[in-house]
Amino acid sequence: MTLRFHKMHGLGNDFVVIDARKGAVALDAARVRALADRRTGIGCDQLILIGPGTETDVTMRIWNGDGSEVQACGNATRCVPVLLGRDCTIETVAGTLHARLADNGATVDMGAPRFDWEALPLAFAMDTRRMPVGWGLLDTPAAVGVGNPHLVFFVDDPYAIDLAAIGPEIETDPLFPERINVNVAGIRSRGEVVMRTWERGAGLTQACGTGACATFAAGRRLGLLDATVRLDLPGGALTLAESDDGHLLMSGPAVHVFSGETSL
Numbered sequence: 001m002t003l004r005f006h007k008m009h010g011l012g013n014d015f016v017v018i019d020a021r022k023g024a025v026a027l028d029a030a031r032v033r034a035l036a037d038r039r040t041g042i043g044c045d046q047l048i049l050i051g052p053g054t055e056t057d058v059t060m061r062i063w064n065g066d067g068s069e070v071q072a073c074g075n076a077t078r079c080v081p082v083l084l085g086r087d088c089t090i091e092t093v094a095g096t097l098h099a100r101l102a103d104n105g106a107t108v109d110m111g112a113p114r115f116d117w118e119a120l121p122l123a124f125a126m127d128t129r130r131m132p133v134g135w136g137l138l139d140t141p142a143a144v145g146v147g148n149p150h151l152v153f154f155v156d157d158p159y160a161i162d163l164a165a166i167g168p169e170i171e172t173d174p175l176f177p178e179r180i181n182v183n184v185a186g187i188r189s190r191g192e193v194v195m196r197t198w199e200r201g202a203g204l205t206q207a208c209g210t211g212a213c214a215t216f217a218a219g220r221r222l223g224l225l226d227a228t229v230r231l232d233l234p235g236g237a238l239t240l241a242e243s244d245d246g247h248l249l250m251s252g253p254a255v256h257v258f259s260g261e262t263s264l
């Protein structure tokens with residue numbers, strides 16, 4: 001049976017998007033890995049399944065390329081209104097998100113960040129503002145939940161960190177029972193951050209939307225950033241703003257590259 005898909009990306013963080021609003025699509029970890037494989041499949045960082053909403057326009061489920069299902073994906077959330085061609089509400093396991101079409105992409109209200117250790121979760125109680133832990137050259141991170149769990153290390157130069165080496169060690173540390181996404185960020189001014197991400201279940205990506213949200217939220221919590229910030233990721237820039245009610249508003253590109261069919 002052929003499966004229709006859309007190939008999309010947000011700043012090079014790429015997705016296979018399956019629109020199952022008109023008919024259920026069976027997915028499991030093995031099929032996700034097959035579809036995500038960049039040699040024998042279509043290839044993507046995450047696989048996104050869109051379904052019919054009841055209280056919202058659509059539902060969205062997210063799997064990393066390793067087959068793990070996760071709670072949030074910022075860059076993919078911006079792809080949904082682009083695919084639908086209109087503003088929309090999206091139900092995810094992490095809650096309802098509101099997405100608006102904007103110039104060359106979308107703006108998404110990613111909700112309020114969480115800072116309690118149980119939300120991430122951590123294996124035991126810890127101050128998530130400046131955690132008393134370290135791995136190699138990286139230490140004293142902040143921890144932030146944006147539907148999915150993130151560590152944020154503020155460093156002088158994110159490109160001087162061998163993230164491909166240290167990322168998997170941190171991702172799978174027993175302190176993180178559900179693993180974790182790892183962000184390294186350099187603050188250039190109160191309005192500009194340069195950052196990179198080692199993603200849980202996907203590795204180094206060109207961009208991580210929830211990582212940008214977590215980095216912004218951590219910087220705001222530490223009094224280091226203004227209420228609107230440009231974040232420069234390897235694949236391009238996102239704008240993060242804090243709303244009056246403390247929500248994270250993320251704006252940036254989202255591109256539909258091609259549609260196709262597969263028998264995978």
Ligand SMILES: N[C@H](CCC[C@H](N)C(=O)O)C(=O)O
Binds near residue numbers: 064
């Ligand atoms: N790797 C993440 C999911 C994808 C997040 C990222 N692609 C984004 O744009 O937010 C996790 O395991 O929580």
